[in-house]
Amino acid sequence: MNTLRIFILIISIFSSSFAHAKAGFLSFGGEQIIEVIDLPNDERFQTPEGEYVNIGYIYKSVAVLFIPIWNYDGRLVGTTGQEDTYLNLPQDQISIMLIESENEFPQMPLLDFWHRIGGKMIFLIAIGFIGFNIRKKMKKKASFLSPLPTARERLKDILINSQEFTELEPSVLNIEEKDDVPGLEFIAFKNYFNSFVSVSLIDMNKVTIEQVKANNDDLFERLLPLKKAVSSSAQASLHYIYFTFDKSPSNDDITVLKGLKKKKIRNSTNVIPAIIDFETMKVDTALGAMPSKKILENCFIQAQVEELHIEKVKI
Known part of the structure; x- marks a missing residue:
C-alpha cells in the first residue's frame, strides 16, 4: 500500500x-x-x-x-x-x-454564475425596487399630509411630490406674435409608460368661459410641441386641462368646458378636462385622467383637516 x-x-x-x-x-x-x-x-x-x-x-x-x-x-x-x-x-x-x-x-x-454573481444581482435589484417603492410611498404620504394651508397649494404639491410631475413656467407656451394663454397659472409634465403627460391648470376666476372656449384650440396647438421642448423621448403625448374654481361653477359652465374635449390632435390625445371646485371641494373628471380623482380629492381632505386644526388652536 x-x-x-x-x-x-x-x-x-x-x-x-x-x-x-x-x-x-x-x-x-x-x-x-x-x-x-x-x-x-x-x-x-x-x-x-x-x-x-x-x-x-x-x-x-x-x-x-x-x-x-x-x-x-x-x-x-x-x-x-x-x-x-x-x-x-x-x-x-x-x-x-x-x-x-x-x-x-x-x-x-x-x-457557477448564479452563486457567484447572479444571486447578488437579483438581491440588489430586489432591494433597490423595495427601497424605491418605500421612498415613493413616503413622498406621497408627505404630500397628502402636507401642512400647506390651502387646497390650491396642496393640489400643486400633490402633483409635484406624489405624482412626480415637473413644474414648468407658463411662459414655455409663449409663441412669437401671440399673447399669453389666458388664465393659465400652472403647467407640468412627466413621462408615464412611454407617454408624455402634460397637466395644465386654468384659473376660472381670472377668465370667462367664453375666453377659454375661444382660446382652446390655440392652447392645444401650443401644447403639442411641448414634448420636444423638454427633450422627452415618449412616443405619444396626452394632455389634461384642469379648470380650477374658488366659486362653484354652474352646470351650464361645466357643460361648456366638458364640450372642449378633443379626441385626437395629430398624434396626441386628451380626455375630458377636470373641473376642480374649491368651494364645494369636489372633483369632476373623466375615468383614466392623470392623476386620478381620488388623488386630486386629497387636497380637499387634508386642507379640511388643517382648517379644523387651525380653528381649534384659535379657540
Missing part, C-alpha cells in the same frame, strides 16, 4: 466532517459542497470503508430567501459521494493527489 493511500486512510478516520446548510428567510454559515474533479477509482484514492475519493469544493454562504448574496471560506476537500460529508485534506496533499491522478489544479472560479 503506497504512502498516498495510507495518508488518505489516516485522514478519513480522524477528519471526516459534515456540511450542513441552514434554510429559511436568512441562512448563513451553512457549508455547501460541489464536486470539482473525478479521481480514478483505484486503491490510491480509497477510504478504509472502500469509498473512492474525489476532489470537491466546500464553501460557506449567506443567503436571503435562498438567494446567495455572499460566499466565504472556500477550499478544496476530499469527497466520497455521500451527501453533506467530506474529508478535510490539507491543500498540499490535494496537490499531490492531483499530480498522482494526472489532473491539473482546478482554475477559479469554481462556482
Whole structure:
C-alpha cells in the first residue's frame, strides 16, 4: 500500500466532517459542497470503508430567501459521494493527489454564475425596487399630509411630490406674435409608460368661459410641441386641462368646458378636462385622467383637516 493511500486512510478516520446548510428567510454559515474533479477509482484514492475519493469544493454562504448574496471560506476537500460529508485534506496533499491522478489544479472560479454573481444581482435589484417603492410611498404620504394651508397649494404639491410631475413656467407656451394663454397659472409634465403627460391648470376666476372656449384650440396647438421642448423621448403625448374654481361653477359652465374635449390632435390625445371646485371641494373628471380623482380629492381632505386644526388652536 503506497504512502498516498495510507495518508488518505489516516485522514478519513480522524477528519471526516459534515456540511450542513441552514434554510429559511436568512441562512448563513451553512457549508455547501460541489464536486470539482473525478479521481480514478483505484486503491490510491480509497477510504478504509472502500469509498473512492474525489476532489470537491466546500464553501460557506449567506443567503436571503435562498438567494446567495455572499460566499466565504472556500477550499478544496476530499469527497466520497455521500451527501453533506467530506474529508478535510490539507491543500498540499490535494496537490499531490492531483499530480498522482494526472489532473491539473482546478482554475477559479469554481462556482457557477448564479452563486457567484447572479444571486447578488437579483438581491440588489430586489432591494433597490423595495427601497424605491418605500421612498415613493413616503413622498406621497408627505404630500397628502402636507401642512400647506390651502387646497390650491396642496393640489400643486400633490402633483409635484406624489405624482412626480415637473413644474414648468407658463411662459414655455409663449409663441412669437401671440399673447399669453389666458388664465393659465400652472403647467407640468412627466413621462408615464412611454407617454408624455402634460397637466395644465386654468384659473376660472381670472377668465370667462367664453375666453377659454375661444382660446382652446390655440392652447392645444401650443401644447403639442411641448414634448420636444423638454427633450422627452415618449412616443405619444396626452394632455389634461384642469379648470380650477374658488366659486362653484354652474352646470351650464361645466357643460361648456366638458364640450372642449378633443379626441385626437395629430398624434396626441386628451380626455375630458377636470373641473376642480374649491368651494364645494369636489372633483369632476373623466375615468383614466392623470392623476386620478381620488388623488386630486386629497387636497380637499387634508386642507379640511388643517382648517379644523387651525380653528381649534384659535379657540
